[in-house]
Amino acid sequence: MELDLSDQPEIVQQAYGYAVQAYELALSWLLSPAAWSQFALLVAAYLLAVLITRRLRPALARVIDPGDKENILTAPRRFVLQFLPLLLPLLAYVLTGVGEGIVRSIFDSGSVIAFGKRVFLFMAARALVRDIITDPFLKLLGRYALMPIMALYALGLLEVVNTLLSETVVGVGNIRFSLITVVRGIIFGSLLFWLGQWSNTQTSALIEKNQELRPSIRQLSIKVVEFLIFGVAFILLMNIMGINLSALAILGGAIGVGLGFGLQKIASNFISGVILLLEGQATVGDFVSLDGGEEGTIVKMTARAVILETFDGRWIVVPNEDFIITRVVNYSDSGSANRYEAPFSVSYDTDINLVPDIIEKAVAQHPEVLDDPYPPDCELRGFGDSGIDFAVEFWVNGLDDGPNKYTSDVLFLIWNALKDADIEIPYPQRVVEIKGGLPQSSP
Template sequence: MPPDADPLAPLMVRLDDLWQTLQGWLVSPAAWSQFALLVAAFLLAVLLTRRLLPAVRRGLSPRDEATGPLARLRRFALGALPLVLPLLAYGLTALGEGLTRAAFGEGEVIAFGKRVFLFLAARVLVREVLKDPFLRLMGRYVLVPMAALYALGILDEITEWLDTSRVDLGNISFSALALVRGVIAGALLFWCGTWSNRQSSSYIKAQAELRPATRELAVKASEVAIFGAAFLLLMSIMGIDLTAVAVLGGAIGVGVGLGLQQIAANFVSGIILLLEGQTTVGDYVELDDGSAGTIIRMTARACIIETVDGRWVVVPNDNFITSRVVNYSDAGKAHRYSAQFSVSYDTDINRVPALVEQAVGALPFVLAEPGGPSCELNAFGESSVDFEVEYWVNGIEDVTDDYRSKVLFCIWNALKAGGVEMPYPHRVVELRQPVASA
C-alpha cells in the first residue's frame, strides 16, 4: 500500500459493495427464494428445539445432592441449552446453503443469514449462558461486536487494516492488530491464570499428607509457572520477539540489583523458609526483637504473625534468616516449664517437695516422661523459704500462662491441705530511745 493511500479506502469500498448487494437482493427472485429457505430453516429449528429440549433437560438434570465433576458438567450443559436454537438454525442454514450452491450456483443471501444466526448465538451466549462478570464483559464488548462485523462481511477488511498499521516502541515493533489481539488475549489469559491458580491452590491445600511448608511452596511454584507460561504465550500471540524482552529483563535485573535488593532478599528468604520447613504456618515463634505470635500466613515478601492479643505483625522473611528465631511449635516434643512459690520459715521444709510433686504430677497435662515434677529449694528469702517446681508438658505453653496458673492453684491447694503455712512479710521495728511517758 502506498504511504499516502487512505488505509480505510478498502473498507469503504467494501461497505459500498455491501450496500449495492443489499439493493440487488431486494429485486432478485433468487434472493427471495433464499430468504424463504432461510425462514424455513429457522422455523424448523424452532420446531426441533421445542420437541427436543424437554427430553434433553430431563436427561441432563442431576440429582440435587450430587456434587461431583459429572454433576457440575451436567449443570453447565443445562445452562448452555439457550444456545440450541441459534446453533441449530445455523446448522440447518449451512446445510441449506450447501444445497442451494450445488443446485443453483449461488447462495449469498442464505450465507448472510447463516452469519446472522451466529451473531444471535453470540448474543445469547453473553446474555444467558455466561455467568462470570469478566467473561460477560469480554463477550459484550469483544465477542458480540466481532460477530456483528462477521455477519456484515467486513471483518476481514478491518483485520487487514489493523494489520497494516504499525506500532513501534524502541526495538519492539508490532501491528495494531497484534496490540488489539494482545489486549484481548492478555485479559483472557489473566482470567484463565487466576482461575487456574485458584483451582490448583485449593487442590494442593487439600492434600493433608503434605507438610504445610511443602503445600505453601507448591502453591507458589504453581502460581509462578501458570503466570510465567501465560506471559510467554501472550508474547507469542502479540508477535513480540523474545530477544527484545530479554533486553528489558536485563534492565529489570539491574534495577533489582540497585534499588530492590531488600525485596529480592525477602523473596529468596521466603523460598528458603519454604524449602527448609523449619518455620511454617501455625508455628509459634519469638524473634530477637521480642515479637512473638503464631504464623498465620507466609507470602513471597513477609510472614504475618498474630499475637496473643489479636494484632497482626508483618515480619519480612529476611528476619527469619539473618536473626535468631525461637520456634516453640516442635510437634510431638515435650517442653519444660517452672513455677515459683514460697512457704513460711515455721514450716518443715522437708515435707514440701513430696507434697508438691505428688499434687502437680496428678494434673492431666503434666508428663511423667522425660521426667516427672521436680520440686527444688530455690532460696532463703527475707520472709519466706522460696521453692521452684519444674514440670513437662506436650507442645508449647499457652501464652496466657494457662498451664502455670493451673499449677499454682494446685500448689496452693496442696499446701493448704498439708497444713503448710504460706508466708507474709515480717518487719522488726527497733526503737533506739525510750518513749517518753505522758
C-alpha cells in the first residue's frame, strides 16, 4: 500500500522512500532460497567461530600472557593480549568470507552475506569500545561516534547519510560549509588533539628522563615538541575539513594586529619565556627573589608565566617578562653554596679575644656547615649599649628558613658554647643619672 505524502516535507518523503525500499528488500530475502542459504551460511559461520574461539582463546591467552616476567617483549605481549575479545567477531567475518565465494558461484548473489559481514564488523567495534578501550575520552568517542557510524554501515545507510549531510549547507556570515564538514571536524579534531596530548605526555616524560640535558634545555625541548605536535594536528585537521590553508592568511593578519594592541603583553611574556629557557639562568627547582618582593622556588614554567612556591606553601604566578626587565636573585643557580650569618652579643666583662675561636669551633661541628669555600668566621661587629656585638658567618648548601633551619641550629650551638665557657650573654642595660641628687623626704 502506497501513501500520498506529496504535501509532507521532503525529509519525510525521503524517509518513507527508504522505508519502502527496506521493506521490499526484506520481503525479497524472505521469499528467496538464495537468501535463506546465505542466512544459513552466516549462522553456521558464527557457530563455528564460537566453537573455535572457546578452544583457541584460552590457548592464545596462555601463550601471549607474559605473567610476571619483565623483558623487552613484555609490553608488546600485554598490548596484544587485550585484543583477544575481537577474536570471535573477526573469526566469524573470516569464515563468512571463505563461504561467500561458494554461495556467489551457486546463486550469483551475495547481498545477505555482505549484510552479515557488516554486522560482524559492528560486533567487533562494539567489543573494541566495551572491552578493550580504557581511556575515558576514547571510550566516549567510541560510544557516540564509532558505534553510530558502524551501525549505519551495517544497515547500509552510511553512504545515504553521508550524502544527506554533504548536501546540507549552513552559513555563518559569509562562511558556508556542509554538515558533514562539521561532523568530520568534531570527530577527527577530538581524536587528533587527544593523540597530540598523549604524544606530548610521552615525549615530555622521555625528555625529562634525559638527565644529561640542563633543566632549562629540557623545558625548552618540551615546549618546542608541544607546539610542533599541536601545530601538525591543527594543519591535519584543516586538511581533513577541506579548509584552504591560504585562507588563514587573513586570520593571521588579524592576529598580528591583535598582538600589536591588546595581546602585546601575552606576546611579550611568551617571548620572554623562550629567552628564559634558552639562557637557563632560572629553571625549575631554583629559589629566586625578584625586585618586586616575590620569592620562592620555581615549580613550573609555562608559556606565559613562572610559578613560584613560597616556604609557607603559597603559589605566586609571576609573568615571564618580570624575569627579563627586573633584577632577579637566584640562590640556587648551578647548586652554589649560600652564606648566612648569626648575630650574638657577649658581656663587657668577657675577654673578647677568646670568643672567635670558641664560636668557630662550635659552629664547625654542624654537619651541614661547609669548610669550602670558607670555614665559619666569627667577626667583631661593634660595641653596643648592653654588650659587645659579634656575628658568625657560615656557608651551607641549601636555603635557610625553609625545610632547613641553619641559623636556628647555629644559634643553639653558640648558646651552648658560651654557656660551657662561662661567657655571659648580656641583658639590656641602661645607666640612669639623676642630676641634683635624690629628693629629700620630708620628716
